[in-house]
Amino acid sequence: MSNWKDAGFGAGHNHVFLGEAHEQNERKTWMVIALCSAMMVAEIAGGSLFGSLALIADGLHMSTHAGAMLIAALAYTYARKHATDSRFVFGTGKLGDLAGFTSAVVLAMIALLIAYEAVLRFFSPVPIHFGEAIPIAVVGLLVNLASVWLLSGDHHGHSHGHGHGHSDAHGHADTHSHEDEVKRILAHTGGFELSIYEDGVPPVFRVTPEAGTQPLSADAVSVTTVRPDGSRQTFSFVDRGGYLESIQQVPEPHAFRTIVRLPGEEHSVDFVEHDHEAHAGTVRDHNMRAAYVHVMADAAVSVLAIIGLVLARAFGWNWMDPLAGVVGALVIANWSYGLIRDTGAILLDMNRDGRMTVRVRQIIEGAGDRVLDLHVWRVGPGHLSAIISVVTNSERRPDYYRSALAHIEGLSHLTVEVNPSSNK
Structure with a gap:
């Protein structure tokens, strides 16, 4: 058997890895x-x-605000226009991360300038024209709040959590959070839920009658899974009191067609598994996050400036104005550090969340093969790429592994090398 190597699958093979x-x-x-x-x-x-x-000074400050937004906007436009440019080997999806990193560096410089100016004012106070400064700070805050509203959205990542209540053998309620793993079956005798239950236990099928539906006998029900490679497995059930549970465990991945046999009838149900445990950083748009952080930082500085100016005017505490500047600088520096850390890791192809790697390895090795080498990294918001080297005793080709991994949400580009086992 010779080595086989193949790349890509699905729509991701066109190397367009832009966020949704x-x-x-x-x-x-x-x-x-x-x-x-x-x-x-x-x-x-x-x-x-x-x-x-x-x-005039606040107007010039607003120009820096617009300039920072311009970095993000140009990155979006350039990435979109060159998304299919073959010169970009893995597309332009990471251009937003580069823009986010640049914006984060600009934010850090702004934090240093604010801190420097604040320290100077501690030692060399300057007269404050409260009548002009406070209204300008209020107007600046309103503009920043409007900007925050315009930029608000899902740049923090997605969260999945749709619960389905079931009771265990002792009558305790459990919550199952896999929205695509609970299917409704409408039979002649009533409605049933077919689910894959795996909260704290090995995954098993459960058949639960809906309210008003007569429970089924365990020996009258069976479920057969048909996987993409054509392999089949039949599951028998045992009565757990209130629901039926499969005796056999359901192997990963949970992506297959099921044939559900009930008394006198048969139903076909598809299961499509998603990686609900994917880290938020996989789908986060760091370019939008950088723009959002910038306007939030500006809004925070405006709030602190208003507080400092009001207290300085009311109580004569002129030191409150530079103190507000120091606090604002620290807040901006903290946000900047987080953005530099996250975008820098992506630009260096660092895999900061190993759960996807573990997931891919489990699926490959669960089928009896051995993963010789595996690399997973992000190529754009919501898009991951993987290179896998597999050692197998079978005659499997790369398309087998592409099919086995195709259900993993976010895995948009895959390169597979298949090597024959020396023990064969």
């Missing part, structure tokens, strides 16, 4: 730029017309 909300996020970012630019022009023009240095 890419175009929507692109539009949002350009809208924020338009808002900030309009505010910038109004403040600079108003400051020049009325001789307000504070207005």
Whole structure:
């Protein structure tokens, strides 16, 4: 048997690894730029017309705000226009992470400048024109809140958690959180739920009658799984009091067609498994996250500035203004560090969450093969790539492994090398 090597599967083979909300996020970012630019022009023009240095200064600050958004917007536009450019070996999905990293560095520099200015004002206080400074800070906060609203969305990642209640043999209620693993069967005698139960126990099938449906006898029910490679397995059941449970465990992966045999009838049900434990970083759009963090940081600084100015005006605590600047700098620096850490790891192809790697290894080795080498890394929001080297005693080819792994959500690009076992 010779070595076999193959790459890709599904739509992911075209190397377009952009996030699902890419175009929507692109539009949002350009809208924020338009808002900030309009505010910038109004403040600079108003400051020049009325001789307000504070207005001009805030207008210039707003220009840096728009500039940071421009990094994100241009990254979205460029990634979309060059998504099919063959020069980008793994697509342009990571361009957003590069933009996010750049924005994070800019945020860190802003934090240092704010801290530097605040420290100078501690030692060399300057007169504060409260009548101008407070209204400008309020207007700046409103603009930032509008920007936060425009950018709000699902850039923090997705969370899946749809519970299905079942009772165990002792009558205790358990929650099953796999939304795609509970199927309803409408039989002649009533409705039943077919589920794969695996909370704290090895996975098993359960057949639960709906309210008002007469329970079935265990020996009158069977379930046969038909996997993508054509292999079949039949499961028999035992009565657990209130529901039937399969005697045999359900092997991974839980992606197959089931033939459910009930008295006098037969039903076909498909199970499609998703990786619900995937880390949020797999689907997070770090470009949008960077834009969001920037406006949140600006809003936080505005809030702190308003508090500091109000207290300074009310009680004469002029030191509250630079203190608010120091606190704001620390908040921005913390957000910047988190963004640099996460985007830097992606740019260096670091696999910070090994659960996907473990998942792939379990599926391959659960079929009797051995994983010789395995690399998993992110190529875009919601898109992972994997390179796998497998040692097998069988005559399996790469398409077998692509089929076995095709159900894993987010695994968009796969390269498989199959090696014959030396023990064969």
